[in-house]
Amino acid sequence: MKKRKIEDTPTRWHVLDDPEAIAVQAAQRILQAASRAITGRGLFRIVLAGGRTPEAAYRLLVDADTDWSRWEIYFGDERCLPVDDAQRNSLMAARALLDSVAVPAANVHPIPAERGAEAAAGEYELVVRAALPFDLVLLGIGEDGHTASLFPGQQHPPDRLVHAVRNAPKPPPDRVSLSAGALSEAREVLILVTGAGKQTAIQGWRAGERLPITEIGGPAQVDVLLDKAAQA
Numbered sequence: 001m002k003k004r005k006i007e008d009t010p011t012r013w014h015v016l017d018d019p020e021a022i023a024v025q026a027a028q029r030i031l032q033a034a035s036r037a038i039t040g041r042g043l044f045r046i047v048l049a050g051g052r053t054p055e056a057a058y059r060l061l062v063d064a065d066t067d068w069s070r071w072e073i074y075f076g077d078e079r080c081l082p083v084d085d086a087q088r089n090s091l092m093a094a095r096a097l098l099d100s101v102a103v104p105a106a107n108v109h110p111i112p113a114e115r116g117a118e119a120a121a122g123e124y125e126l127v128v129r130a131a132l133p134f135d136l137v138l139l140g141i142g143e144d145g146h147t148a149s150l151f152p153g154q155q156h157p158p159d160r161l162v163h164a165v166r167n168a169p170k171p172p173p174d175r176v177s178l179s180a181g182a183l184s185e186a187r188e189v190l191i192l193v194t195g196a197g198k199q200t201a202i203q204g205w206r207a208g209e210r211l212p213i214t215e216i217g218g219p220a221q222v223d224v225l226l227d228k229a230a231q232a
């Protein structure tokens with residue numbers, strides 16, 4: 001896994017009142033990043049986070065004033081389930097945002113995890129290689145300090161941008177995840193954290209424990225939005 005270096009930009013921590021405040025500020029930051037990227041480069045390459053935390057922010061984006069035709073959508077990880085399974089990160093993003101905005105279908109790049117972890121990782125490796133660097137990577141954090149589908153104690157080949165994940169402790173066991181390196185090859189990383197269940201992970205992170213989440217960074221500016229319940 002990519003180790004953060006001393007010269008990496010320091011992580012910025014922002015404590016907000018509650019999940020609603022996190023969603024509002026996350027949506028604002030996403031749109032600001034989109035505006036910078038579209039103005040500067042004519043395109044906004046964003047990596048969406050899975051899980052439940054980002055959903056409220058995605059819903060707030062539906063009515064945003066932005067040029068959706070300039071957005072390119074990628075996913076940080078995916079569960080190896082059928083495309084229409086309610087547990088798919090791609091389905092959550094579609095229902096919360098993508099089905100309601102005019103991002104061209106060709107600009108949405110789901111991880112083909114329904115084809116199995118190895119096959120999907122091999123295919124998505126090419127997609128990610130062509131997309132780097134991302135403009136913005138969104139991430140959550142698990143109670144154990146995992147992020148995307150990078151779990152503590154699991155080793156992955158250091159030379160890959162996308163990993164096949166087996167025996168994940170958070171169901172389903174088979175997943176596909178971008179590597180820490182790929183998730184760090186971005187102008188900005190925004191990590192959303194809500195709820196008391198994340199306190200232990202936040203405590204470990206701030207105490208200097210080495211966790212998958214702490215491998216994210218590199219030249220990217222990392223901002224953590226956490227609510228008071230999650231604050232250690």
Ligand code: 6PG
Nearest residue numbers: 050051052053140141142147148
């Ligand atoms: C997944 C996610 C995962 C998630 C964290 C937090 O596929 O499960 O990518 O990394 O971000 O587990 O999940 P919640 O936001 O639901 O707490």
